[in-house]
Amino acid sequence: MAEEKKAPASKSGVVKKLKATSIASAYQKEWFAGLKKRVEAGEDFGYLNADVPMEILRAMDIPFVVNQWWAAICGAKRMTRKYFGLLRDAGYRDDLCSYCATAFAESLDPDDHKVDEEGKPLGPWGGLPDPTLAITRLTCDCQSKIFELFAKNHGAAFYAMENTVPRKVPLTWFDKVQDDWEDFYDKDRLDTAVEELKELIRFLEMKTGKMFDINQLERVMNLINEQESYYRKIRDLIASCHPVPVTVVDTINAVMQAQWQRGTEWAVEHAKGLYEEIKALADKKEAAVPNEKYRLMWIGRGIWHDFGFYQRFEEKYGAVFMWTMYLAMGADAYIRNHVEEDPLRALAARYIGMEDFLHMPPWNSQWYLQQARQNDIDGVVYMVPENCMQAVEGSYFIKKTLEDAGIPVLTFNADPVDPRKWSAETMTGLVEDFIENRVIPASEARKGK
Amino acid sequence: MGIRECALRSQAFLRLKEVYDNREAEALKWKAAGKKVIGEMGCDVPDELLIAAGMLPVRVYASPEKKLVETDKYLEYAFDPVVRSQFEKIVDGTYGRLFDHLAISNSTDVVIRIFLYLREIHRVEPDKNVPPVEFIDWLFTRNRLHQVRNEHTIQIFKEAVESWRGKPLTDEEIAEAMKICNDDRAALREMEKLRSGEEIRISGCEALVIIGSAFFMDRKEHADLVKKVTEDAASWDVLTGPRLFVTGSDQEDLSVYEKIEDTGAVIVGEDHNWGDRFFERDCNISYSPIRAVVDCYMLREFSSKKAFVSQRVEALNRWVHRTNAEAVVFYTNIYEEAASWDYLSQKKSLEEQGIQTVNFAKMAYPVDKNETFDETIQAFVEKINSKEEVQA
Numbered sequence: 001m002a003e004e005k006k007a008p009a010s011k012s013g014v015v016k017k018l019k020a021t022s023i024a025s026a027y028q029k030e031w032f033a034g035l036k037k038r039v040e041a042g043e044d045f046g047y048l049n050a051d052v053p054m055e056i057l058r059a060m061d062i063p064f065v066v067n068q069w070w071a072a073i074c075g076a077k078r079m080t081r082k083y084f085g086l087l088r089d090a091g092y093r094d095d096l097c098s099y100c101a102t103a104f105a106e107s108l109d110p111d112d113h114k115v116d117e118e119g120k121p122l123g124p125w126g127g128l129p130d131p132t133l134a135i136t137r138l139t140c141d142c143q144s145k146i147f148e149l150f151a152k153n154h155g156a157a158f159y160a161m162e163n164t165v166p167r168k169v170p171l172t173w174f175d176k177v178q179d180d181w182e183d184f185y186d187k188d189r190l191d192t193a194v195e196e197l198k199e200l201i202r203f204l205e206m207k208t209g210k211m212f213d214i215n216q217l218e219r220v221m222n223l224i225n226e227q228e229s230y231y232r233k234i235r236d237l238i239a240s241c242h243p244v245p246v247t248v249v250d251t252i253n254a255v256m257q258a259q260w261q262r263g264t265e266w267a268v269e270h271a272k273g274l275y276e277e278i279k280a281l282a283d284k285k286e287a288a289v290p291n292e293k294y295r296l297m298w299i300g301r302g303i304w305h306d307f308g309f310y311q312r313f314e315e316k317y318g319a320v321f322m323w324t325m326y327l328a329m330g331a332d333a334y335i336r337n338h339v340e341e342d343p344l345r346a347l348a349a350r351y352i353g354m355e356d357f358l359h360m361p362p363w364n365s366q367w368y369l370q371q372a373r374q375n376d377i378d379g380v381v382y383m384v385p386e387n388c389m390q391a392v393e394g395s396y397f398i399k400k401t402l403e404d405a406g407i408p409v410l411t412f413n414a415d416p417v418d419p420r421k422w423s424a425e426t427m428t429g430l431v432e433d434f435i436e437n438r439v440i441p442a443s444e445a446r447k448g449k
Numbered sequence: 450m451g452i453r454e455c456a457l458r459s460q461a462f463l464r465l466k467e468v469y470d471n472r473e474a475e476a477l478k479w480k481a482a483g484k485k486v487i488g489e490m491g492c493d494v495p496d497e498l499l500i501a502a503g504m505l506p507v508r509v510y511a512s513p514e515k516k517l518v519e520t521d522k523y524l525e526y527a528f529d530p531v532v533r534s535q536f537e538k539i540v541d542g543t544y545g546r547l548f549d550h551l552a553i554s555n556s557t558d559v560v561i562r563i564f565l566y567l568r569e570i571h572r573v574e575p576d577k578n579v580p581p582v583e584f585i586d587w588l589f590t591r592n593r594l595h596q597v598r599n600e601h602t603i604q605i606f607k608e609a610v611e612s613w614r615g616k617p618l619t620d621e622e623i624a625e626a627m628k629i630c631n632d633d634r635a636a637l638r639e640m641e642k643l644r645s646g647e648e649i650r651i652s653g654c655e656a657l658v659i660i661g662s663a664f665f666m667d668r669k670e671h672a673d674l675v676k677k678v679t680e681d682a683a684s685w686d687v688l689t690g691p692r693l694f695v696t697g698s699d700q701e702d703l704s705v706y707e708k709i710e711d712t713g714a715v716i717v718g719e720d721h722n723w724g725d726r727f728f729e730r731d732c733n734i735s736y737s738p739i740r741a742v743v744d745c746y747m748l749r750e751f752s753s754k755k756a757f758v759s760q761r762v763e764a765l766n767r768w769v770h771r772t773n774a775e776a777v778v779f780y781t782n783i784y785e786e787a788a789s790w791d792y793l794s795q796k797k798s799l800e801e802q803g804i805q806t807v808n809f810a811k812m813a814y815p816v817d818k819n820e821t822f823d824e825t826i827q828a829f830v831e832k833i834n835s836k837e838e839v840q841a
Contacts (some may be wrong), residue, residue: 141558141787
């Protein structure tokens with residue numbers, strides 16, 4: 001895609017209407033400041049990839065930051081251009097693995113913890129404190145290499161967890177996996193994943209001197225189930241509303257900021273508050289886009305550097321982006337009931353499943369179809385990542401599954417955190433063309449029937 | 450330099466070259482005799498189990514001249530061009546006609562995706578002539594847990610092979626196949642001495658033919674031919690150019706090596722899967738069959754895909770010292786990204802030891818599409834030569 005260009009003026013702009021979003025943003029900053037203090041006081045600090053079972057660190061009260069969340073913060077703070085310049089200057093390629101390489105690139109920034117003349121921090125939120133633990137999973141060939149380099153730059157201990165590929169290919173997992181999770185994963189995969197968890201626990205115990213407590217994990221898992229159940233209620237509520245009370249711009253940050261805090265009482269309370277706030281809007285029949293005509297689904301990672309993009313089609317077409325995976329994956333893929341029977345096995349059945357439902361057809365394609373139907377989707381805009389093999393997920397099969405069901409799909413290539421490869425003007429034109437030539441005719445044809 | 454006249458005078462070498470150049474010929478003969486041909490994608494499919502079952506393992510390879518009519522439909526463009534070309538032959542029926550089954554090992558993340566896509570094609574487009582697919586879910590990080598898991602994984606693969614064959618494999622059959630493969634690997638290691646020893650008698654191109662022909666023919670015959678070639682090569686002309694080591698993308702044909710050796714340099718070794726890495730480690734026949742297979746494939750020298758940066762730095766240092774190379778050529782095809790993260794650390798380590806390096810990243814495929822490659826590699830070799838002259 002061409003060099004970054006200024007997006008055409010959007011009358012809707014980025015409108016974040018929910019209190020829960022600002023509450024989460026405020027909490028996030030407060031939490032991060034607290035984390036920095038703990039690290040400064042000498043506590044161990046973990047930097048984790050998103051598919052690492054963070055629940056173990058939560059149960060052991062080891063502070064941590066998730067790579068994808070931090071990359072999104074760096075993207076939102078418009079640091080990406082600088083960071084990838086640092087990579088290039090150091091001799092690395094600057095066109096690879098943007099999500100995973102952002103924090104590594106940041107570790108090359110000599111100004112990360114400095115302030116400018118006015119005393120404002122130069123690094124995002126004052127920069128990432130030095131982790132003592134860098135933990136990833138081997139879900140792609142590059143990720144472990146980047147994490148190892150990152151760990152070396154920070155002087156952290158590097159730890160990698162393996163990944164296995166499912167032999168089972170259930171077509172409808174999303175409505176039963178919460179209770180029957182043992183049935184959806186190959187038994188030997190679960191056995192290995194449990195052993196992997198035990199090894200991780202041993203590593204963390206040795207590194208931090210803290211001892212793991214299975215009752216704490218059970219508590220964390222139950223808190224997560226409670227939190228994710230609110231997301232399920234929210235997702236179901238939004239799906240049933242015509243027009244929707246909120247859009248993805250409202251929900252993505254509110255959900256994801258709390259998702260990275262999952263396993264805490266704060267996160268449960270926040271999810272509950274989010275539900276109640278949206279429920280109140282729905283009860284009042286409040287419309288996010290009063291002229292809602294077309295409901296759009298976004299597949300792919302969020303465009304963190306141009307969030308306003310999602311709202312550019314509301315006024316002109318009444319087209320509202322109302323679905324992303326960020327709310328729905330919490331709703332469908334994270335809940336694991338019957339924790340008390342074996343908390344480690346329940347956790348294993350969550351974390352090994354992440355790669356399955358996100359990146360493997362038919363786990364993902366069938367879920368997207370079911371979600372499109374539940375949410376009365378008129379069209380799907382699908383961002384296929386252009387430099388990330390981990391996120392390659394069978395776009396042909398996803399598109400085919402949806403289009404065979406009569407739902408038009410626009411696919412395009414872009415990068416979630418690198419604005420150098422994003423042209424707002426081009427993208428807006430593509431989506432406008434898609435709405436005019438595919439979404440509207442398909443919708444009218446359906447209504448005509 | 451390419452393949453020299455002295456090599457072409459060897460009947461054994463000519464036979465290996467015939468197989469290397471006509472890669473389906475032996476498989477077709479095998480099929481005509483009513484025996485099974487098994488395709489392999491990824492470099493960690495244990496040949497020993499297939500050979501024990503009386504089957505011919507045949508490596509999937511790219512045909513760059515083929516248009517990617519099917520591939521462009523199914524694969525995102527983050528897939529590297531070699532895999533794209535391989536995939537085309539799997540989904541356009543080429544391999545459907547040749548292979549009874551296709552075994553895929555998770556030797557790279559890309560190949561895992563290929564397995565998932567093929568499995569899904571079987572489900573949603575069952576009329577396509579795609580061979581039945583079996584996946585081998587190796588874990589490559591080295592610890593006891595993963596070793597045990599790998600033994601379970603190979604047991605599953607063994608059972609799949611037994612189902613294809615229609616009867617169980619005996620320990621004796623597997624042990625015999627391991628001996629055949631070990632014998633072949635030992636023969637290749639003897640050959641390697643004439644390639645990377647003090648006197649170089651075998652060029653990189655010739656070595657690729659000698660090694661790569663193993664992927665398309667009966668392994669016992671291959672071992673016998675390699676032994677004969679090694680005897681013949683003892684009297685081949687000595688090569689005297691700068692000694693280069695090649696790391697990075699698999700080189701399935703001679704095109705890159707020909708260009709490099711046309712400069713007068715000699716490729717004395719490589720760490721990719723169509724070269725030295727193939728015969729680096731044997732099966733320990735004193736172990737139980739499954740254990741021996743796991744030990745062999747799991748503990749081979751680190752691949753560029755399934756290893757950490759620090760492991761790759763050490764691995765490349767070991768290869769370079771073993772082959773006494775004086776310079777290293779990094780060569781990676783576009784979208785084959787993992788090795789890019791190793792490169793800087795490897796380069797630093799090599800240069801600290803006085804080993805010169807040149808990096809060709811994001812290379813178009815095939816190599817002819819890269820306009821500046823010839824010029825750059827020529828300049829690099831001249832640089833090595835001029836350094837040698839100064840030192841002399």
